[in-house]
Amino acid sequence: MTKSAIDELKASYISREQQARARHARGEKVIGYFSWNVPEELILAAGMFPVQLSGSPDETTELGDQYMEDFFDGYIRSIFNRMLTGHFNFVDLIVIPRTTESYLQLYYFLQEIERLKPEHEFPELYLFDLLQTNNWLTGRYVRGRMDDFKQKLEQVSGKLIEQAAVTNAIKTVNRNRALLSQVNAFRREIPPKLSGSDLMRVTGASTFIEKSTHSQRLENLLDHADQLKPLSGPRLMVKGSPLDNTALYELIEACGAVIVADDHAWSERVFEHQVREDFDAMEALTEHYHLHSPSPRQFPQARQDEIFMNIVEQAKVEGVIFYIEEYDDTLGWDYPGQKKMLDAKGIPSLYLKKQSYRQPDEVTQKVAVTAFISSLKQ
Numbered sequence: 001m002t003k004s005a006i007d008e009l010k011a012s013y014i015s016r017e018q019q020a021r022a023r024h025a026r027g028e029k030v031i032g033y034f035s036w037n038v039p040e041e042l043i044l045a046a047g048m049f050p051v052q053l054s055g056s057p058d059e060t061t062e063l064g065d066q067y068m069e070d071f072f073d074g075y076i077r078s079i080f081n082r083m084l085t086g087h088f089n090f091v092d093l094i095v096i097p098r099t100t101e102s103y104l105q106l107y108y109f110l111q112e113i114e115r116l117k118p119e120h121e122f123p124e125l126y127l128f129d130l131l132q133t134n135n136w137l138t139g140r141y142v143r144g145r146m147d148d149f150k151q152k153l154e155q156v157s158g159k160l161i162e163q164a165a166v167t168n169a170i171k172t173v174n175r176n177r178a179l180l181s182q183v184n185a186f187r188r189e190i191p192p193k194l195s196g197s198d199l200m201r202v203t204g205a206s207t208f209i210e211k212s213t214h215s216q217r218l219e220n221l222l223d224h225a226d227q228l229k230p231l232s233g234p235r236l237m238v239k240g241s242p243l244d245n246t247a248l249y250e251l252i253e254a255c256g257a258v259i260v261a262d263d264h265a266w267s268e269r270v271f272e273h274q275v276r277e278d279f280d281a282m283e284a285l286t287e288h289y290h291l292h293s294p295s296p297r298q299f300p301q302a303r304q305d306e307i308f309m310n311i312v313e314q315a316k317v318e319g320v321i322f323y324i325e326e327y328d329d330t331l332g333w334d335y336p337g338q339k340k341m342l343d344a345k346g347i348p349s350l351y352l353k354k355q356s357y358r359q360p361d362e363v364t365q366k367v368a369v370t371a372f373i374s375s376l377k378q
Helices: 003-015 020-027 039-045 072-086 099-115 138-157 161-188 198-207 211-223 247-254 281-292 303-313 333-345 360-376
Strands: 030-033 049-052 093-095 124-128 235-239 258-263 319-325 350-353
Touching: 003 020, 003 093, 003 198, 020 030, 020 049, 020 211, 030 039, 039 049, 039 138, 039 161, 072 099, 093 161, 093 198, 093 281, 099 124, 124 138, 124 319, 138 281, 161 211, 161 258, 198 247, 198 258, 235 247, 235 303, 247 258, 247 360, 258 303, 303 333, 319 333, 319 360, 333 350, 350 360
Parallel strands: 030 049, 030 093, 093 124, 235 258, 235 319, 319 350
Antiparallel strands: none
């Protein structure tokens, strides 16, 4: 039944490290990574278990605060603290992508901690130096980094990664992306039949459990889609800083809206594009992560704005909520231009700026969101 399929995926989203920890306990190799910009296809091809790691807004960061300045993004501070406490010591390698300045600085901080404070033990680090300027030379550089990452995984696993294994892994992940796109279509319906918070849980779960298991649960959900109930309320989109939990979505939906689209690091953008299967496998992965893996450092900006507005149109969005983390130094610069584009289409927007990751002002958020939704209904 659909309810059980969604419930299973929700449970995987909530207990996001459970399967990885169990595999580690059995002696299997586990590769942890941050963000959706790390080629999990290569980890799968190496015969190891990939798991996306994240922070937690419910945990304090006293240990990390001793070393890291106040102006770091809340989720980066939380990740840093978890690293120092050994929370992620169930993985054999941690891959950090260079897709935001915050992640790059996190890598440098952790390297310095390794040198100065060896008592803070955490897994070996690897920087996946992904650059995303849209030109041929950058693409060649990314191909070199892709080959280097493959060699690193071979070193960790102790065996060579065969071309056929990479091809099969690409097909496995592509199938999962295709199924996620089909599930996301329920949000696009009029009226929508899937909430934004449920879609975020369903999507996030794909990086916490075995890929084939996740795909099977998505197929189960699709097979019983007739049981999904229509939802009511203004059709909203959420855009901005990374959201590795559903708290904001739940608040918005509790105020009477339906989130039918989103554009941030844990959103539908992560499955919008598939890796080419009619091409050399390593070149196909290079092209995908160089040009199509969404991140704040993806250029040119005009192309990213075009994708944003296309989502607004396709989802028939009635209003957009911009969510910007309190120490963001990138996405806030894009807001004025994006607001102008929405204004030109007659689409209202709400700007939630300087939002705390660990201690959000939910009362103020609720007041602003409620007023925004009321204005849309009027």
